[in-house]
Amino acid sequence: MSEAREFKYIGQSTIRPDGYDKVTGRAAYGADLTLPGMIWGRILRSPHAHANILSIDTTKAEAHPDVLAVATYADFVELQSKSVAASEGAADVLDLARNCLADDKALYHGHAIAAIAARTERAAKDALSLIEVKYELLPPVMDVEDAMKDDAPVLHADMFTAGYEERPSKASNIAVRTEMKMGDIDAGFAEADVIIEREFRTPTAHQGYIEPHACTVRYDEDGQSMIWCSTQGHFDVRTSTAKVLGMDLGKLKVIASEIGGGFGGKTVVYLEPVALVLSKKSGRPVKMVMERDEVFIATGPTSAAKLRAKIGAKKDGTITACQGWMAYEAGAFKGSPMMPGVMTMFTPYECANVTVEGFDVVVNKSKSAAYRAPGAPQAEYAAEMVVNELAEALGMDPIDLRLKNAAKAGTQTIYGPKLKTVGLVECLEAAKNSPHYQSAIAEGNGRGIAAGFWFNIGGQSSVTVNMNPDGTGTIVEGSPDIGGSRASMQMMAAEVLGIAPSNLNPIIADTETLPYSASTGGSRTTFATGMAVIEASESVVAQVKQRAAAVWNVTAEQVDYADGVASNTAGDDKLTLAEVCKSAEQTGGQISGMANINARGAGPSFAVHICDVFVDQDTGKVDVIRYTAIQDAGKAIHPAYVEGQLQGGAVQGIGWALNEEYIFDENGVMENQGFLDYRIPLASDLPMIETIVVEVPNAFHPYGVRGVGETGIIPPLATVGWAVGKAIDRKVEELPCSPPRVLALIQNG
Amino acid sequence: MAKTHVSTSINGEATEFLCEPGDTLLDVLRNDLQMTGTKEGCGSGDCGACSVTFNGALVCSCLVLGVEAQGAEIGTIEGIGDNDKLHVIQEKFLEHAALQCGICTPGLIVSTKALLEKNPDPTETEARYYLAGNLCRCTGYDKIIRAVMDSAEVMRGGA
Amino acid sequence: MATVIFSSELQKLTGEEQTSVKARIYKDIIAELITRYSSLEEENLMKMAIAIDGEIVHNPLLEVIDETSELHFLYRISGG
Numbered sequence: 001m002s003e004a005r006e007f008k009y010i011g012q013s014t015i016r017p018d019g020y021d022k023v024t025g026r027a028a029y030g031a032d033l034t035l036p037g038m039i040w041g042r043i044l045r046s047p048h049a050h051a052n053i054l055s056i057d058t059t060k061a062e063a064h065p066d067v068l069a070v071a072t073y074a075d076f077v078e079l080q081s082k083s084v085a086a087s088e089g090a091a092d093v094l095d096l097a098r099n100c101l102a103d104d105k106a107l108y109h110g111h112a113i114a115a116i117a118a119r120t121e122r123a124a125k126d127a128l129s130l131i132e133v134k135y136e137l138l139p140p141v142m143d144v145e146d147a148m149k150d151d152a153p154v155l156h157a158d159m160f161t162a163g164y165e166e167r168p169s170k171a172s173n174i175a176v177r178t179e180m181k182m183g184d185i186d187a188g189f190a191e192a193d194v195i196i197e198r199e200f201r202t203p204t205a206h207q208g209y210i211e212p213h214a215c216t217v218r219y220d221e222d223g224q225s226m227i228w229c230s231t232q233g234h235f236d237v238r239t240s241t242a243k244v245l246g247m248d249l250g251k252l253k254v255i256a257s258e259i260g261g262g263f264g265g266k267t268v269v270y271l272e273p274v275a276l277v278l279s280k281k282s283g284r285p286v287k288m289v290m291e292r293d294e295v296f297i298a299t300g301p302t303s304a305a306k307l308r309a310k311i312g313a314k315k316d317g318t319i320t321a322c323q324g325w326m327a328y329e330a331g332a333f334k335g336s337p338m339m340p341g342v343m344t345m346f347t348p349y350e351c352a353n354v355t356v357e358g359f360d361v362v363v364n365k366s367k368s369a370a371y372r373a374p375g376a377p378q379a380e381y382a383a384e385m386v387v388n389e390l391a392e393a394l395g396m397d398p399i400d401l402r403l404k405n406a407a408k409a410g411t412q413t414i415y416g417p418k419l420k421t422v423g424l425v426e427c428l429e430a431a432k433n434s435p436h437y438q439s440a441i442a443e444g445n446g447r448g449i450a451a452g453f454w455f456n457i458g459g460q461s462s463v464t465v466n467m468n469p470d471g472t473g474t475i476v477e478g479s480p481d482i483g484g485s486r487a488s489m490q491m492m493a494a495e496v497l498g499i500a501p502s503n504l505n506p507i508i509a510d511t512e513t514l515p516y517s518a519s520t521g522g523s524r525t526t527f528a529t530g531m532a533v534i535e536a537s538e539s540v541v542a543q544v545k546q547r548a549a550a551v552w553n554v555t556a557e558q559v560d561y562a563d564g565v566a567s568n569t570a571g572d573d574k575l576t577l578a579e580v581c582k583s584a585e586q587t588g589g590q591i592s593g594m595a596n597i598n599a600r601g602a603g604p605s606f607a608v609h610i611c612d613v614f615v616d617q618d619t620g621k622v623d624v625i626r627y628t629a630i631q632d633a634g635k636a637i638h639p640a641y642v643e644g645q646l647q648g649g650a651v652q653g654i655g656w657a658l659n660e661e662y663i664f665d666e667n668g669v670m671e672n673q674g675f676l677d678y679r680i681p682l683a684s685d686l687p688m689i690e691t692i693v694v695e696v697p698n699a700f701h702p703y704g705v706r707g708v709g710e711t712g713i714i715p716p717l718a719t720v721g722w723a724v725g726k727a728i729d730r731k732v733e734e735l736p737c738s739p740p741r742v743l744a745l746i747q748n749g
Numbered sequence: 750m751a752k753t754h755v756s757t758s759i760n761g762e763a764t765e766f767l768c769e770p771g772d773t774l775l776d777v778l779r780n781d782l783q784m785t786g787t788k789e790g791c792g793s794g795d796c797g798a799c800s801v802t803f804n805g806a807l808v809c810s811c812l813v814l815g816v817e818a819q820g821a822e823i824g825t826i827e828g829i830g831d832n833d834k835l836h837v838i839q840e841k842f843l844e845h846a847a848l849q850c851g852i853c854t855p856g857l858i859v860s861t862k863a864l865l866e867k868n869p870d871p872t873e874t875e876a877r878y879y880l881a882g883n884l885c886r887c888t889g890y891d892k893i894i895r896a897v898m899d900s901a902e903v904m905r906g907g908a
Numbered sequence: 909m910a911t912v913i914f915s916s917e918l919q920k921l922t923g924e925e926q927t928s929v930k931a932r933i934y935k936d937i938i939a940e941l942i943t944r945y946s947s948l949e950e951e952n953l954m955k956m957a958i959a960i961d962g963e964i965v966h967n968p969l970l971e972v973i974d975e976t977s978e979l980h981f982l983y984r985i986s987g988g
Contacts, residue, residue: 015843022851023839025786025826029852032785121780122769165920181916207988208886210790210798211852260788260852261886264988292791339983370988416915416980417959455985459966483849483887522987600965640846644888648849651889675795675884683890684874684881700963710987 008563009494009501010703013640016487017506018258027258030214030230031289038216039068041117041271041278041288042124044131045298046106049140049364049668050153053104053133056114061130066123069282070131071115071274073101078246089243095333097244099367100273106135107155107332108364109669110297112270117278117286140364140668144306144327147173147361155332155362175334176360180342180414188321188353192312196389200382201734202717203661204304204329207371208652208680211260212290213299215271219279223247227254227272232262232480233519237269238511244273255510256480263652264370265300267519293673301662302371303328303336309345309382317396317404322346324356326379331367336360337375340455343415344714345379348424348451348606349387349405354414364668370521372649373454373710377656377717381735384450384718389731398449399432399608407453407606423632423696423706424451424606430692431608436628445612445625446727452607452714456707457522458599462514463532465493465504465540467591471578473497473540475506478517479529483648483709484641488526489533491637492703496537498564499577515596523707526637527698528599534702539593544580547587551575601700605708607631609650609715615727617746620739622658622724628690629715634698634706642708647689649712655681656713657720659736757818759784760828768815775799777815778825786826786855790884797883800856800863801825807863809882826855829862838862838900847896849887857883861897869905873898912941912979921947934958935969937979956981 021027058070076097097103102113114131118124141147141155154171161168163177189195215229225247231237234256242252259266271288279286290299308325324345330336342358356379391398406428407413409421431437431449441447464476475493479485486506494501517529545559548566552559552573560567564577584590612626629646636642659679663671672678697704717735724742725732730749734741752767759782766781775792778784778801787810790798794809801810802824803817830836838861841847848854857880864871864879871879876897877890885893909928919925922945931937942948957966959980960973966984973979 013846016846018851019843019848020835022848022854023835023842023858024830025784025855027851028785029788031779031789034780034783122771163917179916209850209852210796210884210886211788211850212790259850260790261850263886267986267988289789292793292796340985343983343985370986372988374986374988416913416982417962417964417978420962454987455964457985457987458964484846519986522985524987598966598968600968601963638846640892641849644846644849644892647889647891648887652886674793675791676793680884680886681889682881682884683877683894686877686890688894689889689891 007495009491010637011639012491013638014487014491014501016484017490018481018486029211029260030257032257033216033228035216035218035285038285038287039117039119039282040121040124041115041275041286042121042128043112043274044114044128046102046109046111046113048106048135048137049109050138051106051135052138053102053106053113054136055134057132058114060132061116061127064127064130066119067116067127068119068284069117069278071101071277071281073098073103075277076101076244079244093243096240099333100244100270108366110294110366111332112298115274115278117282141173142363142365142664142668143304144329144361144363147363148327148359155364159362173362174359175330175362176338178339178342179355179357181355182412182414183353185321185323185353185355189312191314191320193315194390194393195310195312196386196393197308197310198386198389199733200307200385202305202378202381203736204301204365205656205660206296206301206678207263207265209261209263209265212292212295213266213271214289215275216285216287217272217275217279218285219276223251225252225276227252227276228257229254229272230257230259230266232259232266232482232521234480235478235511235516236267236519237272240269241273241276245276253510253512256508259480259482262482263372264374264521267521268369270299292675296673296678297670298366300369300371301366302374303330303368303378305329305378307378307382309386311386311390313390313394315394317394317401319349319351319405321353322349322351324379324383327359327361328375328378329363329365329368330360331365332362333367334360334362336368337370339375341375341379344376344453345383347413347453348407350407350411351405356414372652372713376454377653377714380452380714381717381721385722388449388718388722399428402451403428419604421696421699422604422606423694426694426696427606427608427630427632430630430694431610434610434628434630434692436610436626436690441612444727445614446723446725448611448719448721448723448726450609450715450718450722452711453604454523454711454714455604456527456602457524458528458602459518459524460598461517461529461532462596463529463536465536465593467540467581469582469584471576471581472503475504475533476509476513477506477529477533478509478514479520479525480508482520483645484638485525487641488530488637492530492533493537496534496541497577498562523605523709524602527602527701527705527707530637530705531599531701532595532597535595535597536593539595540591543591543593544577547580547584548575550587601698603634603698603700603706605632605706605711607711607715609719611719611723613720613723613727615724615742617728620742620746622737622742624654624686626687628692629712630692630694631708631711632694632696632706633708634701635695635704636693637703637705639693642693643691645708646691646712649710650689650716651681651686653713653716654720657717657735657737659738661736753816755816755819757821757823759823760825770816772815773811774813774815774818775810778810784825784827788852788855790852797860798853798856800859800883802859802863807860824859826859829858837903841896841900845892845896845899847888847892853883853885857893861900865901865904869901871901910937910973910975910977910979915981918981921945921952932972934971934973937973953981955984957984
């Protein structure tokens with residue numbers, strides 16, 4: 001579908017069309033909407049990590065003169081019905097609802113118990129203390145090891161591990177057990193000259209978006225409702241909220257505000273169904289905005305994990321067997337990204353003998369949510385650390401070892417299909433030839449390398465391209481713009497229509513204006529919504545040809561279209577796009593193209609990162625001295641924003657490797673609930689992040705696009721972890737490499 | 750409790766508002782004055798999204814009380830650039846793709862302007878440390894620092 | 909006849925590593941599989957993604973599958 005070609009507009013770093021709003025403060029985010037008569041909602045949260053809820057008494061709160069509504073799980077009346085229980089995905093809807101407002105158990109510190117709507121935000125917050133909740137305390141379970149013990153306190157009495165031949169007779173905290181295998185790992189390890197086996201741990205970490213969750217909603221008399229919210233997927237907000245509240249989709253309009261970061265954490269609802277209940281009960285629009293501590297204790301985070309990786313290789317570096325084991329914390333409800341972890345762990349390497357076993361385990365922490373390539377960073381961290389140790393044991397350069405075994409077109413994956421064309425080899429070669437890798441490691445510094453793989457996804461996108469009588473147009477699409485994608489949509493439409501991008505205005509439409517677009521996530525937007533933009537634009541071109549053909553009395557096949565001009569191949573006539581649009585009223589009506597697609601053929605993106613660190617051996621503080629991120633983008637539509645994804649992912653990974661973790665006290669309460677002590681990287685922590693964008697086109701996209709947003713967070717964990725280990729001559733196993741841990745390694749290693 | 754009447758000046762315009770003693774300047778700007786360009790990321794002075802200038806000094810407006818604005822000169826993102834012409838810092842942020850989601854951008858632009866008024870020729874390290882109070886989760890800061898250094902050069906009369 | 913290759917998870921339900929299917933349209937292939945393997949239920953398959961010669965798609969019910977094609981059911985990735 002795509003060959004190497006010259007593009008007229010694609011591949012430029014244009015000024016994003018929403019840029020003026022963003023640099024002036026005009027852009028409206030989740031907390032920026034006010035409606036007439038609006039009141040404020042706040043949530044009462046559990047102070048306990050694990051407790052039975054014996055009773056909730058809201059009478060005093062309801063009697064407060066400023067309080068206009070109170071909500072609890074009992075207000076989700078539709079869920080109690082038998083038809084919901086029998087419907088598809090019912091268990092997931094119940095879990096979602098019970099996370100929005102607790103049913104009979106408080107399952108984590110911060111779990112929403114009840115909600116209040118009052119005339120002012122302060123009154124709502126103050127009135128929370130008037131709600132009387134009786135708890136029966138239960139011992140909290142705070143990590144996978146404790147949760148998986150035979151005598152562990154059980155969070156859900158109806159949880160029986162799925163994935164065994166026979167369903168266990170006893171409830172446990174293990175929701176799912178899975179195993180993927182190919183070949184014969186015993187034979188594979190028997191062939192190996194060197195075997196490396198290590199155990200690793202990664203912490204609970206949060207996506208860390210700077211904008212807290214926020215929404216303004218209104219439930220009208222006939223149930224016609226509106227939600228304005230910060231989200232990666234407003235169509236999915238509509239689906240989830242409608243399911244929880246038993247509403248028809250046509251009664252619920254969701255408008256995606258501009259979004260201040262999501263990274264996967266805003267693909268799930270927390271406030272919206274609750275706010276709608278409060279609006280229904282009070283008869284007023286309701287605004288709910290989370291405070292920063294609420295974001296940390298009650299949303300996200302990503303799964304902490306315990307992992308084991310074992311790899312065997314021959315003396316010449318051929319990998320003969322790979323074995324993995326992982327247990328991921330799902331948080332209070334099942335559904336960690338353990339499965340993608342299992343699927344990605346060893347995928348960068350061609351090996352006939354691989355077995356990976358994984359466990360999805362519930363613990364008394366906030367329900368985990370997606371975070372940039374969910375599940376892959378943890379698993380690939382373990383594998384990449386062992387690959388580096390293997391290289392060392394074999395006396396091989398770590399890039400050469402990876403080149404020798406690199407996955408490529410035709411490589412069999414553990415999850416079933418063979419890979420199609422991919423760019424890992426190209427990334428490894430670019431890494432080897434990079435100025436960074438060619439430079440000597442400074443005295444006392446440590447250097448790390450690691451690779452990363454993520455599938456990327458396609459899925460549904462709807463787009464219309466509406467042409468105006470003056471030849472300008474509007475691109476109506478449904479993918480909330482988290483990183484500048486509107487600029488790429490503008491360029492892709494411009495490329496098809498042959499007119500300058502500035503003639504086309506891309507907008508993100510609400511759920512009433514387009515049929516459906518899947519969430520912005522999974523690195524799908526430039527790929528799938530881009531594909532729909534191209535298809536809708538091609539429809540415009542086809543209509544333009546038809547109109548021109550009618551005017552010239554020829555057939556549409558006799559009309560060529562290039563560079564914004566239709567030409568009569570059977571004569572000399574020409575008409576510009578603007579001229580055809582100007583006469584559209586007379587030739588049959590306005591011109592508009594539409595595409596509703598389920599995009600397929602998403603191409604995986606491989607990455608390789610290099611990092612040099614310096615460790616202060618007296619304090620354990622790690623400084624990142626130099627960092628290079630190399631990744632395959634297929635085709636970079638907007639090079640600067642592609643670089644931005646590589647840099648942003650790298651820095652999130654650096655934070656995860658060096659400092660980010662939830663610290664809990666003995667009662668399961670998070671002690672570092674703010675940005676001061678949940679330490680994400682600052683401008684002063686980092687050097688410039690060098691990027692090399694490799695382009696191995698994805699044949700399934702008209703312009704060769706591969707998603708790039710997610711893969712970049714995967715390599716940093718091992719890149720940095722290994723670099724730290726080299727700098728201090730110790731084996732790093734547990735992340736993050738925060739000063740206390742590094743000091744302990746130095747002193748005890 | 751009766752509200753306090755406050756007379757202040759915001760972006761050079763005389764402004765009056767009523768607020769509770771416990772309201773922050775950030776609350777007042779966003780909820781009472783509908784000036785939503787200043788953002789709340791944390792409410793505790795750790796992220797810088799709420800950066801404004803207060804009598805010329807760079808502050809987190811979530812750490813200033815509304816009543817403290819009495820008689821003061823407040824500078825917000827809305828006062829930087831105008832409809833006809835962006836400030837060079839705003840232009841450079843766009844040119845360098847120094848924003849992805851944009852939520853930290855207003856705070857960063859206010860902080861950058863304050864930095865460059867104080868130190869028109871910062872080194873990269875000085876810029877990074879001055880802006881360490883403005884958290885960004887999307888960009889990794891690389892393109893932000895490039896935009897800041899480029900802005901500084903232009904504002905000094907360079908290329 | 910298209911070839912369906914089962915993941916190690918699905919092998920627990922089918923008892924086989926792979927099979928050939930006579931049906932040509934995807935929805936009919938699903939029907940053929942759940943008829944052939946009594947432990948396999950429609951919802952097991954419908955909630956998965958399918959790779960058709962390596963190209964990953966969700967529930968392409970009306971898709972005509974080439975008889976030389978290889979099909980793999982796999983866990984649906986959603987991303988973040």
